[in-house]
Amino acid sequence: MSTTSATSTTGVPSTPAPRAVLAGIPAYVPKPPAPPAEGPSHRLFLNENPYPPLPSVRKTIAQAAAQTNYYPTIHPERLTDALARRLDVPPEHLVTGPGSVGIYQQIGQALLEPGDEVVYAWPSFEAYPIVARMAGAVPVEVPLVDGVHDLDAMASAITPRTKAVFLCEPNNPTGTAVGTAELERFLDRVPGDVLIVLDEAYFEFYRSPNAPDGAELYRDRPNLVTLRTFSKAYGLAGLRVGYGVAQPAIAEALRKCAVPCGVGRLAEEAALTALRVEAELFERVERIVAERERMREALLGLGWEVLPSATNFLWLPTGEASESVAQEWERRGLLVRAFPGSGLRVTVGSPEANDLLITAAKEISPPAR
Structure with missing residues (x-):
């Protein structure tokens, strides 16, 4: 039995070719933001529930x-x-x-x-x-x-x-x-x-x-x-x-x-x-909803544009400034999701993380509308 690989006319070993359609398909999960070099970081980029299982x-x-x-x-x-x-x-x-x-x-x-x-x-x-x-x-x-x-x-x-x-x-x-x-x-x-x-x-x-x-x-x-x-x-x-x-x-x-x-x-x-245990779990959902509204009101009061949300995250239409604003938050240990040229998606985290984000928002100038 031969153990040599088949080769193409160019002399390069040939391999099975994936379907051509895969070349145009983006990776589903984006590269997560880099955590800061020092200090704790808060994951606010994947819409995760901030509370561990009951x-x-x-x-x-x-x-x-x-x-x-x-x-x-x-x-x-x-x-x-x-x-x-x-x-x-x-x-x-x-x-x-x-x-x-x-x-x-x-x-x-x-x-x-x-x-x-x-x-x-x-x-x-x-x-x-x-x-x-x-x-x-x-x-x-x-x-x-x-x-x-x-x-x-x-x-x-x-x-x-x-x-x-x-x-x-x-x-x-x-x-x-x-x-x-x-x-x-x-x-x-x-x-x-x-x-x-x-x-x-x-x-x-x-x-x-x-x-x-x-x-x-x-x-x-x-x-x-x-x-x-x-x-x-x-x-x-x-x-x-x-x-x-x-x-x-x-x-x-x-x-x-x-x-x-x-x-x-x-x-x-x-x-x-x-x-x-849905009743107990949904008490946490109510807390997340309350935090969502608290965050939105605070950010609006600081001059940020924030869309009304019916989820566990907020959307800030920051346009071309999205990546630079995300980097400012990331340097402070707040890992948010930037959609280049469009906006920022910010998961409602723990009250501590949300307080840090609001504090950081006071230090970062919101993009001009």
Whole structure:
């Protein structure tokens, strides 16, 4: 048997070629800001919950860790049943994945084909162009207007080639929301053969009486998939648990594309316990919402422009100054996310971190509007 590698006509050893489409796909996770050389740093760039899991959840994780020599079930059946009871939906309407982004990958595999168009607002969740391009589909990006979804423009962007619409409500990275009435009008304009993915990753932080509930909206809309996650409000980002609700035909297709055992035993057990202690967890959500509003009012009072937020982060439309302002905060140990030429996304952190950010904002001149 020969052990030599095949060579090209240039004499260079040949290797298997990745799909050409990958060359145009950006990395999903950006390089995190560099922590300061000295002193503590605060992670305010990934929309993480600043509080660790509750003691009861940590106890569950420790107990489940003793069984990690066993495979989890192919699909997390106990969690599926618990979510079905929690949402009052049939279990066969539920899908799960390693975070909601895992379900996006299932959507790409199950429903998108080369040449299909995918409509979404921009800037929005950074997975959208990646999911579309990975499937060979064509991203159709519709600019936000004042940081908010332009639903009329999105509806107008739908063509006979459109296969899916991705809609983040509230939106990441701007934190803005359109509300139930406008959302329903938009949903009713989308053709029935176009999949609508309603991303409610920040559902629990949306405190307006006008907040939509995708777990209700999907019931009479066969083309609607609603996605949620345990990463944000439930504080389980490190365990990767997401879920979605959809009508049976769509849900079954997504389950077929799920990675077997994609939600591990620790993740399932932690999510089950988190559901049982929701009341205690949501006290923390209320604290985060209160801190969000305190931060926004303080920054507005210092002359910064800050959009209203329905999430666990704030959006500062700092334009061309975004990177330089982010660097000023980073030097003070506050790691925020800069979107070059657009703005800054600042996660609501612990009260201590938020106080430091407000203090730093007094020392940094806000960009001219």
